[in-house]
Amino acid sequence: MTNRERGTGPSLPLVGREALLRTLAAEADAVRTGQPRLIVLDGPAGVGKTSLLRAALDAGGPCDGMTVLYGSCRAIDSGNGYSGVRALFGPLGLTTTRRGRAPALLEGSARHALPALAPDRVDGDTAPGATYPALNGLYWLAANLMADRPLVLALDDVHWCDERSLRWLDFLLRRADGMPLLVALAQRTASERTAGPALTDLVAHHRHLALHVPALSARDVETLVRRTFPEAPPQPSFVDTLTAVTGGSPLELQRILHKLRTGGVSPDDTGVRRITELGGRVVAGSVHEALHGQPAGVREVARALAVLGPERTEHLAALAGVSAVQAEEAVDLLRRFALVQSDRSELVHDMVRAAILSTLGPTALADLRTRAAQLLSDVGRSPEQIAGQLLLLPRADQPWMTAVFLDAAAQAEQRGAPEAAARYLERVLEAGPDTPEIRMRLAGVLSETDPARSLALLHEALALADDVRTRATVAVRLALICLRVQRSPEGARVLTEALDALHTALGTDPEPADRELLTTAEATLLIVGADEKSTLPAVRERAALLTPPPGDTPAQRQQLAMLTVLTAMDGRSAAESVRQARRALRSPGTAPGAWSLLPASLALSLADETGEALDALETVLRDSRRTAAVWTYVLALSTRAFVHLDRGGVLQALADAQTALDLLEEERNWGEGAVQPQIACALALVERGEPGWAEEMLGTIKRPRIEDFAWEYHWYLMARARARYAHGDSESALELLRACGDSLARTGLANPVLAPWWLDAACLLAESGRFEEARAAADHGAGPAERWGTPRALGYAALARGVATPGPEGIAGLREAVRRLADSPARADHARALLLLGRALLADGAPGEAREHLRDAVALARRCGCVALARRAREELVGAGGRMREVTVSPLDMLTGTERTVAALVASGVTNREAAESLFVTVRTVELHLTSIYRKLGITRRAELAGALHEDTLLPPGLREGHTGPDATR
Known part of the structure; x- marks a missing residue:
């Protein structure tokens, strides 16, 4: 399959061609063995880069037998998002459906590529403005092409390429390990680049072969x-x-x-x-000489070609003001002068185009481009094509031009091309009045790529807003961006002011639309204000005054979910938190969004309803996979890792956390603010007996001011304390635990199972014989635990008091802890209670009963994946005269977290491709993981995988019983 267009153009340089062919042949051989390559060909204007590139791609040449896609970028399209991609893939005809179905190349995740390929196509699964789905969809489109034969993507005149296409090539090359891919870029030396930073980044991030086409000697x-x-x-x-x-x-x-x-x-x-x-100025002179003395119609057709590019004859004729027959004759004449390609109506070189347009003054050229834009509008071209002409005007302030830019921005947003959308909206902003609406829209476009500029625009919009409803709408958007860039106090302050003004203006009985706006603003304030410790107290006070809504609208469910999690953090009533969470998850007519599901799942987990919490998170993960919302997917994985830790699922927690970390590593700049995956991973590693690795993991956290954050900071301290304790540094661990308790108290977070520092402190102090201090720590948490009232909370209280009290009274407390924790989802804590009870019974002179509890502790800890706890219990058992083999690492234990995730997916029956799409990774990555899995487990076929995992907690219960479930092949 070859996509190439031929033309006359300049002759090939006498030097360079054979060398280029030899070099390309060597690169193509490497590509055929799965070694991706990037070649950058450059040289001055007119040196013959295009001819060299086309000759190198000819059938029978070095790339014979490969799928060759050739595209050329144009200055007129440089502001149009994904124009370079469409130049490459356009001739494949992927945008036309056959019998109501998309081409096979767009199956699976590749379907998300369609908006990038067609200006008028919409991806109903993804939100407008999301950039990742299109990038990921185009990646899978390329992967589909490479399934049959190696792929060559040759993009000419890349100095005029749009930024999105270059960002996608970077995205593709970062995932191309093991793929038969050759990317060849040709650019003009020392030319002004449309997307300079994107091209610079692309070349800098990947090892490339630079080939320079010199001028002739x-x-x-x-x-x-x-x-x-x-x-x-x-x-x-x-x-x-x-x-x-x-x-x-x-x-x-x-x-x-x-x-x-x-x-x-x-x-x-x-x-x-x-x-x-x-x-x-030979070219310019020859062009002027060729046009001089020709009829005015010929000159006008030449100018129309220079402005419109290759177009239908009737459109060239309309712009030139001649008949279609005259236009055809003029094109033939220009072809005889070697100004137009031999096989199509396109000028032979950009230098010729520049020479033709130089015959016009600035005013005349602007008028010609304006008429060209109107013509394209009249013949039904896409808004972005029309806007391409308008972008080249010094001023585009007529009302119809503004309308085109607004439509073009909407189109660019829908395809996930924020740079193009921003460029259109900036022109609207230049021409339009000082109103907040365009600033709001431009801020939304820039929120992902340039949040600092986005915030500045929203502050401007806020200053221009002259009514409370607009101010509240702007404030909501500003606050959410502040949350993203970790400036939550600023967002909470602005939103509080706008919300108070809105309440005052609307009174006690607002209209339904105003009531929904109020609810949206209140819910957003709860989300943003709960992020940092400095704003949490005020948010909690505000939440206490709110009446929980019925949950009939998306905004109400979002507000209800946040009220639920704030109630849970206060530790007031587990039953009420569960009732509110279930109402937030109830979604008549529409599925609940992530901002409802994630907070509700946290509250449910704190209240021991971990099954429902996992169901809610699975909904988020399923929707994220469907829509390619990878950041939401990472957030849901991280949250689920903590739920697994709550229920003693250390292996599952490690799998989720490491999968999230792998995804963050794929995307530059995503990991800067990430905290949850590292903390969850560290907590799991401590349980696995690897505290050194846990501390290394915590050391990778890059978020500034981590001590200011309300939830992550306390679990960060808990993870550090547990790692220090596992290293034998009890004093450092105790300092960290006390710092956690002090911070929780200052923040007003009283839930006893949210970062239970007091339990860890009581156990640590009791082990050191400091029983009075241990009792103080136990008493600190016992009251809140009894108020919260869940089996886990009550078990924690009994466990803390039991270890802090020597003798029979303490043993009674430990027995109660074992009983209560057995009724809770906290299996790892149940194993710890069994160990401590066995230890206390040994000290009390009851070795027989002690050995029974210690055996149970080893077995339960082993099932949870708590290797360190299992080994401690086994040592106590042997010391008490019991007999048990060493707690060794099984082949399953040798799997990394991501390998566990891949193994579980493949064992459930999905293909490598489906597993890769589900995890937002490449098929090559899945294959490499499977190779490692098979080696570690001592198996040779995927059919053996389910049996190897059958006894492990890695598989969900349904899969262990042989049931794949409805989502097994997603």
Whole structure:
């Protein structure tokens, strides 16, 4: 399958072609073995880069047997998002459906590529403005093409490429390990780049082969002269002057030699004088000379071609003001002058285009581009195509132009091209009045790529807003961006002011639309204000005054979910938290969103309803996979890791946390503010007996001011304390635990199972014989635990008091802890209680009963994946006279977290491709993980995988019983 267009153009340079072919052949051989390659070809204008590239891609050449997609970028399309991608993939015809179905190449996750390929197509699964779905969809489209044969993506004139297409090539190359991919880019040396940073980043981030096409040397020029004048050997002065005047440009040489030959000039001293007379602007001069004396219609058609590019004859005729027949005749005449390609209505080179347009003054050129935009509008072209003409105008302030820019921005947003959308909206902003609406829209477009500029625009919009409803709407958007960039106090302050003004203006009985706006603003304030410790107290006070809504609308469910989690953090009533959470998850008519599901799942987990919490998180994960919302997917995985830890699922927690971390590592800049995956991973590693690795993991956290955050900071301290304790540094661990308790108290977070520092402190102090201090820590948490009242909370209280009280009274407390924790989802804590009870019974002189509890502790800890706890219990058991084999690492224990995730998916019956799409990774990544899994488990086929995992807690219960469930093949 080859996509190439041929034209006349300048002759190939006499040097460079064979070298390029040899180099390309070597690169193509490497690509065929699964080694992706990037080649960057550059040279001055007119040197023949395009001819070289096309010749290298010809059938029978180095890329024979490969799928070759060739595209050329145009200046007129440089502001149009994904225009370079469409130049590459357009001829494949992927945007037309057959019998109501999309082409096979767009199956699976590749369907998300469609909006990038077609201006008028919409991806109903993804939100407007989301950039990842289109990038991911195009990746899978390329992967589908590579399933049959190696793929060559050759993009010419890349200095005019739009930023989104270059960002996608970067995205593709970062995931191309093991894929048969060759990317070849050709650019003009020292030219002004449309997407300079994107092209610079692309080249800098990937090892590439740089090939420079030099200007022709004097020897090469002499060879061309001899071919042109075979009857007369050239004089050295003729060759030297010709080389100096043309700069060795094949295009310039071709044209000047043609003029000299047709003018009867010989390659001697007479010719030298003629070359000097022609000067250095040979192309421009030849174009002007060709057009001079021609009918006005020919000149107008040439200008229409220069502005519109390759177009239908009737459209060229309309812009030129001539008939279609006259336009065809004019194009034929221009072709005879070697200004137009031989096989299509396109100028041979951009230098020719520039020369034609130089015959117009600035005003006339602006008028021509304006008429071109109107013509494209009249014939039904997409808003972005029309806007491409308008972007080149010095001013585009007419009302119809503003309307085009607004429509083009909407189109760019829908396809996930924020840079293009921003460019259109900036022009609207330049021409429009000082109103908040365009600033709000531009801020939304820039929120992902340039949040600082987005915030500045929203502050401007806030200052311009003259009614409370607009101010509240702006404040909501501003607050959410502040949350994203970790400036929550600023967002909470602005939103509080706007919300108070809205309440005052609307009174006690607002209209339904106003009531929904109020609810949205209140819910957003709860989300943003709960992020940092400095704003949490005020948010809690505000939440206490709110009446929980019924949950009939998305805004109400979002508000209800946040009220639920705030209630849970206060530790007031587990039953009430559960009731509110269930109401937030109730969704008549519409599915609840992530901002309802995630807070509700946290509250449910704190209240021991971990099954419902996992169900809610699975909904988020399923929707995120469907919509390619990878950041939400990472957030849900991280949250689920903590739920697994709550229920003693250390292996599952490690799998989720490491999968989230792998995804963050794929995307530059995503990991800067990430905290949850590292903390969850560290907590699981401590349980696995790897505290050193846990501390290394915590050291990778880059979020500034982590101590200011309400929830993550306390679990960060807990993870550090547990790692320090596992290293034998009890005093450092105790300091960290007390710092956690002090911070929780200052923040007003009283839930006893949210970062239960007091339980860890009581156990640590009791182990050191500091029983009085241990009792103080136990008493600190016992009251809140009894108020919260869940089996886990009551078990924690009994456990803390039991270890802090020597003798029979303490043993009774530990027995109660074992009983209560057995009724809770906290299996790892249940194993810890069994260990501590066995230890206490040994000290009390009851080794027989102690051995029974210690055996149970080993077995339960082992099932949870708590290797360190299992080993401690086994040591106590052996010390008490019991017999048990060493707690060794099984083959399953050797799997990394991500390998566990991949193994579970493949064991459930999904294909490698489906597993890769589900995890937002490449098929190659899945294959590498499977190779490692098979080696570690000592198996050779995927059919053996389910059996190898059958006894492990890695698989959900349904899969262990042989049931794949409805989502097994997603």
